[in-house]
Amino acid sequence: MQRLTSWLAVLLLFVSAAASAQTQLSETEEGERWFNLMADALNELNFEASFVHVQGDRIEPYQWVHGVDENGRQFEWLSQMNGPGFRALRIDDVVSHFHPAATSYSLNSNAVSTLIPSAFNQPFVNVSKYYRAVAVGGARILDRKAQHIRLVSRDNQRYGFSIWVDRDNGMPLKVLMVNREGEVMEQLQLTNLSVRPVANEMVNELGKIERPPMLDKLQPxxxxxxxxxxxxxxxxxxxxxxxxxxxxxxxxxxxxxxxxxxxxxxxxxxxxxxxxxxxxxxxxxxxxxxxxxxxxxxxxxxxxxxxxxxxxxxxxxxx
Known part of the structure; x- marks a missing residue:
């Protein structure tokens, strides 16, 4: 009887460990799935949003617009609402930077600004070698149901991220960059979001903006x-x-x-x-x-x- 009890204890321990491993696998798979939904949203949705970017004591508000025209071209517009008024326009893989007090220029890039990391609109597999994506629960952000995912460094040679993704459409609603101790180094928080079934007239106007020369032509x-x-x-x-x-x-x-x-x-x-x-x-x-x-x-x-x-x-x- 005692031997049977011991075997049952071992079996229960094995089942518990297997269930725990399966839960961890599920959390990882869910994290990657939500990240990829976010990437799809940033490439496919027609949206208008505003957000604040916080870095230390510096708080800057921005307007953010994205749309896809009938030919499948992506238009993305980012405008700083305070100060001189930095603006950036992305049409597919060319980004134009407009600086009121400096030379404006264009360059090849798939991200309108470093405020929104270039990996956010790419499949998670591109960064999976160096980060783990883990789904860690839900929350309410901007009065919307959001899924919280964490990007954890695999080698401790980089910071981690916490991202809250809209459960309905995949849009990132809040992003924190955190150090190893969990301290927030930088954050971005949407304050307004409007998703439309078709691109609005502003996207058509973006296509008419005269873009500055490529940077390599301005500065050899x-x-x-x-x-x-x-x-x-x-x-x-x-x-x-x-x-x-x-x-x-x-x-x-x-x-x-x-x-x-x-x-x-x-x-x-x-x-x-x-x-x-x-x-x-x-x-x-x-x-x-x-x-x-x-x-x-x-x-x-x-x-x-x-x-x-x-x-x-x-x-x-x-x-």
Whole structure:
């Protein structure tokens, strides 16, 4: 009898473990399913929305419009409602940036702005090697039923995300970028959303806007000039751009390297700074991590949406 009881206990333990594993699998599958529904919504829906973007003490309101015309072309418009009035227009894979106080330009991209990560309108499989998507329950956001999904870093070399997706149409209603301790680094919250069966007249007007020239025509590409470069990047981060230019603030000549994994991005700036090689390192963690150090006669500065330990490793790789 005692032996039978022991076998039953083992069997119950096995069944419980299997059920737990199945639940975890289901949560993961559901997380990926909701992410893909969000990607479909951002590519297919005709919507008008407004949202606030919060980064530290900075709160900025935006207008956001998306529509698909009868030929299947996507139009996306993003307009900053405060300040000088930055605006961006995406027509399929060309994004035009309109700057009232600077030169306007166009470039090839599938995201209208870094405020809305480029991976959001792509299948989850594109980032699945470096993130897990987990469905973790429901909530009410913008007076709508929402599904909460978490994107968790698989390697602790990047921040995580919490996304609340509209259960009816897949639209992202709220997005948080969080660090390893769960602190919110950046957030986006919709304040209004209107989904239409067909694109409204504004989309037709967007197609009539005269777009500025492509960036490579306005600014001929200058390759990096220094004989050093970053030799390490976190897994999944791809080099999007490398060039030499002068900083807008003070005209300092720099070599600039831009990396992204589709959800987050960071920049590496290299400056010939041999006269100040004994200056102390600079380290700051906030909505944007900033880390600077001297490697021999080069000042290396890393800025972006990455943990400070990762920024230090990137900077140290410049040899």
């Amino acid at each position: 590409h200058q390759p990096p000039r220094l004989d050093v470069a970053p030799n390490w990047s976190p897994a999944g981060f791809k080099l999007l751009k490398k060039q030499h230019h002068r900083l807008v603030i003070d005209g300092t000549p720099v070599d600039h390297y831009l990396y992204s994994d589709g959800l987050a991005e960071y920049s590496v700036y290299l400056t010939d700074d041999s006269e100040q090689q004994h200056q102390a390192n600079i380290s700051f963690t906030g909505p944007q991590t900033l880390y600077s150090q001297h490697n021999a006669q080069i000042m290396v500065t890393v800025v972006g949406q990455i943990p400070i330990e990762v920024a230090k490793q990137i900077a140290s790789s410049v040899q």
